[in-house]
């Protein structure tokens with residue numbers, strides 16, 4: 485069933501649910517379906533409608549006071565049925581063994597569960613994301629002749645749009661009731677203050693509804709999961725789950741920094757016109773750096789347009805024939821040659837408690853304080869970026885696959901890294917940790933100190949690895965569904 489909370493007269497809120505879930509992105513829909521498959525009754529709430537609306541999206545508006553972040557956090561996610569999967573790109577990859585090792589991240593522990601525990605749900609996640617193990621091009625790894633890097637193991641989801649794919653299934657489901665235009669605005673706690681009693685949800689007509697269940701799951705994305713917990717300050721002034729001040733801390737992204745340029749040779753490895761490589765696990769361990777994917781995208785035929793297009797093209801062709809002329813010319817003006825390209829990156833950011841989400845002074849239409857993001861990079865992050873730049877240049881020289889020209893800031897520590905781009909992979913604000921001093925949720929994704937409140941999504945990642953997050957989000961959400969299915973109401 486899909487019901488609209490804006491049509492309040494048709495809504496009965498006295499239904500008893502096993503689990504109430506907030507958010508219909510990959511995390512929320514996956515938890516709901518896993519529970520329904522095991523016979524549990526679920527209420528699934530979506531703050532937006534079935535389509536994009538400014539009214540709903542505007543609730544994501546916030547401020548960014550650290551490293552510049554996309555349009556102050558508003559555009560890097562989508563607030564309607566299906567969540568951000570409505571415009572994700574579908575790149576799927578998974579954490580390496582080294583990502584799960586207990587490396588010391590400035591005193592913070594890493595993953596408290598093993599890679600195997602997460603990978604139990606790999607097949608289920610592949611089916612949800614419309615990929616298969618065969619879609620991961622691991623076989624190409626053998627073609628790489630270098631020592632310190634390897635070809636990336638990434639598969640491409642179509643990309644799966646969760647709203648579209650699961651609309652019909654949810655509409656006819658007898659186990660899942662979906663409520664749209666249902667904005668979670670508060671979690672009411674029992675008198676004991678150690679468990680949720682009910683959820684307060686609001687539509688866009690200034691009406692409030694209470695729903696209750698045995699267990700509750702927040703699956704509203706990394707920023708909103710933390711923002712909501714901090715805003716639940718009526719019964720506990722510091723917010724829910726924030727007894728150790730950890731909610732909102734360790735906000736992580738994947739850095740998208742341009743490391744330099746390259747000129748490729750004509751080796752068969754370039755048959756797809758681009759290659760993506762990861763540092764080897766040994767290199768990560770040896771140099772104590774983060775994980776990453778470095779992308780070499782070749783220009784096949786650089787654009788040439790405008791009144792002087794033909795002349796520019798002729799000059800470029802002449803200059804591109806000589807590497808000396810190319811380097812000299814680039815000192816004056818930057819341009820592309822066929823077979824050239826820039827080296828872009830997806831680089832792990834180490835968890836840092838000062839990189840964080842707090843609440844700003846502004847309030848949204850429901851009276852909730854808007855988000856303030858202070859995204860920061862540390863010396864460890866700069867080391868990762870610079871070391872990877874140097875190592876990849878060496879690897880390319882050794883293998884002869886490309887000639888690399890690094891950016892000044894890689895070679896010279898005194899030069900600032902001009903621009904830290906991002907990938908819309910928000911992670912870490914309710915991190916998983918066995919010890920409540922270092923995280924917000926335990927290994928079952930239950931909020932420390934609260935019996936029946938759970939969190940799904942990449943906000944629980946203790947570290948971000950060098951991979952796209954959604955496949956892991958889906959595996960963890962499937963795992964949470966299986967865990968919660970053990971409990972039955974009444």
Ligand SMILES: Cc1cc2nc3c(=O)[nH]c(=O)nc-3n(C[C@H](O)[C@H](O)[C@H](O)COP(=O)(O)OP(=O)(O)OC[C@H]3O[C@@H](n4cnc5c(N)ncnc54)[C@H](O)[C@@H]3O)c2cc1C
Pocket residue numbers: 506507508509510511512529530531532559560561562563564565566567568569571572573574575576577666667668669703704705706708712907908909940941942952953954955957
């Ligand atoms: C342009 C772009 C490209 C991307 N490409 C990739 C990629 O190639 N590979 C990859 O792995 N990842 C990619 N991502 C990231 C990916 O989209 C996210 O990892 C994924 O969508 C996170 O899923 P989620 O369910 O945790 O959160 P979301 O998808 O953000 O879902 C959160 C849901 O919660 C709802 N919600 C929010 N607040 C409330 C509230 N108060 N009450 C009720 N409901 C609420 C929202 O409306 C939404 O439906 C990309 C992201 C962007 C922006």
